[in-house]
Amino acid sequence: MKITCIRSHVLQYDLPEELGYSQQFYARRTAHLVEVSTDEGITGWGECFGPGTVALANRTIVEKVIAPMVLGDNPLDRDVVWHKVYNLLRDHGQKGMPLQALSGVDIALWDIAGQVAGLPLHRLIGGAHRTSVPAYGYGMMLKRQSVEDHITRFRDEAAAIRAMGFVATKMKTGLGARHDVRLCQAVRQGVGDDFDFMVDANHCYTTPDAFYVGRALEELGAYWFEEPVAPEDHDGYRELRAGLSVNISGGEAEFNRWGWRQILENRGLDIAQPEVCALGGISEYLRVLALCHAHFTPVVNHVWGSAIAVATNLHLLAAMPPLPGGLNPREPMLEFDTTDNRFRDALLTEPLQIARQVAANAGRVAVPQGPGLGVVPDRAFLAHHAIDA
Numbered sequence: 359m360k361i362t363c364i365r366s367h368v369l370q371y372d373l374p375e376e377l378g379y380s381q382q383f384y385a386r387r388t389a390h391l392v393e394v395s396t397d398e399g400i401t402g403w404g405e406c407f408g409p410g411t412v413a414l415a416n417r418t419i420v421e422k423v424i425a426p427m428v429l430g431d432n433p434l435d436r437d438v439v440w441h442k443v444y445n446l447l448r449d450h451g452q453k454g455m456p457l458q459a460l461s462g463v464d465i466a467l468w469d470i471a472g473q474v475a476g477l478p479l480h481r482l483i484g485g486a487h488r489t490s491v492p493a494y495g496y497g498m499m500l501k502r503q504s505v506e507d508h509i510t511r512f513r514d515e516a517a518a519i520r521a522m523g524f525v526a527t528k529m530k531t532g533l534g535a536r537h538d539v540r541l542c543q544a545v546r547q548g549v550g551d552d553f554d555f556m557v558d559a560n561h562c563y564t565t566p567d568a569f570y571v572g573r574a575l576e577e578l579g580a581y582w583f584e585e586p587v588a589p590e591d592h593d594g595y596r597e598l599r600a601g602l603s604v605n606i607s608g609g610e611a612e613f614n615r616w617g618w619r620q621i622l623e624n625r626g627l628d629i630a631q632p633e634v635c636a637l638g639g640i641s642e643y644l645r646v647l648a649l650c651h652a653h654f655t656p657v658v659n660h661v662w663g664s665a666i667a668v669a670t671n672l673h674l675l676a677a678m679p680p681l682p683g684g685l686n687p688r689e690p691m692l693e694f695d696t697t698d699n700r701f702r703d704a705l706l707t708e709p710l711q712i713a714r715q716v717a718a719n720a721g722r723v724a725v726p727q728g729p730g731l732g733v734v735p736d737r738a739f740l741a742h743h744a745i746d747a
């Protein structure tokens with residue numbers, strides 16, 4: 359069996375309204391899918407993390423750099439392919455876009471392996487520890503509006519996400535530490551006292567500001583405080599984790615086993631959030647998961663992007679062993695963006711219908727059962743939303 363073609367599909371549409379987080383506002387949604395074809399008629403699908411113009415750069419890496427290295431290789435030799443690409447690109451980037459590009463190719467090779475074996479991805483990995491996964495709904499994005507309007511909207515939106523059936527919710531911060539504490543109070547008010555909420559700062563704080571917000575989160579009983587400081591600030595992470603009782607989470611901007619080894623050995627994370635579409639694909643995710651568990655650090659995957667990313671993560675979350683185990687362990691959750699996402703909701707020939715599942719099944723989502731990823735993009739949808747370089 360041979361790889362005959364590797365093609366990127368970069369999709370984009372204008373969002374119905376502008377959305378923001380602590381770093382920027384954005385008005386378009388982008389997705390980058392990777393299609394790997396073989397001489398035996400089996401096609402695999404993957405996805406690369408990276409919004410906007412980053413997706414265009416990653417497309418060039420996928421099609422002009424990685425594809426020539428691996429055309430003609432056996433797609434079932436996915437670990438050989440991974441190391442061949444990584445070793446040849448090492449001198450040009452051990453993190454960032456080369457790894458994001460490799461991730462999409464690697465995920466597609468696992469999709470092919472599942473189809474050849476006739477097994478869903480989760481069984482190829484080792485089996486399902488759970489047949490459905492609880493989902494948390496994130497929303498409460500920043501907008502160009504006043505602090506007071508943010509507060510009212512966050513309280514109402516938090517209540518609405520709970521009412522949709524999700525098992526927990528997650529908010530953004532980024533108006534400045536003092537205003538952000540008021541946003542967090544509004545979200546606690548919105549969801550009530552008996553519901554988990556999490557706070558995602560997208561690394562906008564200095565360590566002292568993160569302590570200020572973190573102490574408020576202890577009072578409010580937030581479940582986790584995500585990316586409080588810059589991902590390179592290992593000292594800040596370690597000090598925050600040592601000084602706060604709220605769980606410190608992060609890792610979506612970290613790559614490969616060597617990057618993860620450093621942040622785990624630094625002891626700055628209570629909860630690890632690897633991004634399979636960025637850190638190096640499924641092959642590398644499984645090594646990072648083993649590293650996290652070797653450090654007794656529970657994992658809740660970072661999930662972003664299209665239905666390909668969501669399906670991949672449903673398999674990975676199903677196949678994740680409980681840590682440390684027990685009758686009633688904390689289960690890993692599926693991250694679900696409640697804002698408009700056509701690439702998740704309308705991409706597939708048979709949509710996953712996650713919001714509907716959440717509402718009908720007490721916040722839980724079924725794991726796909728077809729071979730490989732068990733999902734197929736609709737060709738007409740791809741053609742309609744594709745953008746040129």
Ligand SMILES: [Mg+2]
Pocket residue numbers: 558560584585610
């Ligand atoms: Mg995040």
